Amino acid sequence: MTADSARKIHVSVLLDECMHYLDPQPGKTYVDGTLGLGGHTEAILDLSAPDGRVIAFDWDEKAIERAARRLEKYGKRLVIDRRNFADISTGLARMGVKDIDGLLLDVGLSSLQLDMGERGFSFQKEEYLDMRMDNRGETTAASIIARATEQQLADIFFYYGQERQARPIAAAIVAHRKKEKIETTGQLVSIVAGAVPKRFHPKKIHVATLVFQALRIAVNGELENLARILDEGVEFLRPGATFCVISFHSLEDGIVKRKFKSNKSLEILTQKPVVPSREEIANNPRARSARLRVARKCYEKK
Template sequence: MGFDRNAASDQAFGHKPVLLEECLTALNIKPDGIYVDGTLGRAGHSLEIVKKLTGNGRLICLDRDETAIEAAKIRLADYLDRVTLVHSNFSRIAEVLHELDIPGVDGMLFDLGVSSPQLDEARRGFSYMHDAPLDMRMDRTAALTARDVVNDWSYEDLRRILFEYGEERYAPAIAKAIVRRRQEAAIETTGQLVGIIRAAMPPAALREKQHPAKRSFQAIRIAVNDELGELPPMLQAASDALRPGGRLAVISFHSLEDRIIKKTLQELSTGCTCPPNFPVCVCGKKPKMKLVGRKPIVAGEAELVYNPRARSAKLRVAEKI
């Protein structure tokens, strides 16, 4: 068997880019085009995008995690003449492009959610498998932490995010247990939180294949990083920044994310919204995008063998009109 340099590189950086070939196809990359990777992560997608660019092409890479920016300087070292690395949240995409004096781009990619290296770095507090301070910030300069959410948010808000963001059916019991425990002493670590969640769940739930804290940790992480609230304005800004024919590709891993992406892209691809009985259009609304495929693209069996994380991934694509 030959040596796969790309596979070795992905292993070294703790990251396997999800739906890689599908993303490259979706972006329809032009060698001299300008592209954005709005969720740099460990640069797996960025590396393959920039390889397709000539010296006149350009790739703008954003990430809210400074660790990702530093890692990308190494991984993209051979291509830094055509790469711009920006420490920023993708919600600022319009401002970033304005600051870089870029009036339009030919394609954008967003790979949502937490990256594997963030989960693996115990001290970041994302994982329920390691005991660490409650943090969960993708951007470590941000003010709000998981400790703040767990210790300061009301029972009603905790129950709501556990149910809505984590789809946790035991949300009321878990929220009640958290509030009860923090009245005794502040909850400081992921290990303490896992213990509280376990104790609040019935024995049958603890026997499920899925870790009992998975849904709650997901919910708290989404709340800390406002992952859902940022999606509609980001998608709107991205569509505004694309040149005609430019492609927008978004990978989601959560049903709520995918629902928001689907709804927003449908709205961007819809024209006149006047009632059917109006003889002529008076709203003047014209579609900005057209959907590239009605259904999301999912990973094939071959990818799932070496990258189980791709099982829940959904890729949606739209093109600027």
């Protein structure tokens, strides 16, 4: 994939709004905790020219390969570290970085993972039920489906997917796996659709959407990782630096809201989450559920 093609398949969500709050400046250092295909990072580097720099984290090897090619023109102003953003303390310590001027997270799936990953994130294609953002991990969606008890599956679907039909779906999965292994997206979609009575099929989303969301969150420990960086990331912010977080569902947004509110060293800049404009949603339908919350590190009182 060329740099130009990476730009075509990737549209950064709430880009202008993030740059407004982050306010990148020359000579300063920023962290993009979710590099993806590099859209937000590119904007930060452009706005902080000629000598601002970005430290970008991502644990998706394929995303890093494509983003690195897209952003190679920025040279040493960009440092990419293959790790989850939850390990920010380790990453920055290894680079000798003690503080930063801004931190950005976009915790949604990237276009690469949905459209080109071939890793089971989307139910639109027949793929293996992988769902690992980092292929070094051992747990896959297929392994959870194969090993989890019926109660464990129901809990995953209910708590991580807010799926009201969690119990019948879990029961159907356990019954089906006694007859054959469940290893593909198509198999899982068929089981979920058959387990949920037609009258309970949602009108605005696919019947399997929440189950896939729940499995992805469980495989990657997404909520635990988000909670961790919301605590540890603040420690690296210089006074006056901003922390921008884009989330895509209520579980994530709720964690961000609570963590920001409970941290006395932060001043909340967005009392309500910033949402995409109608124009942005028209140009990029995947942005429709995005929510941006921003907080600023307080200056110490004299």
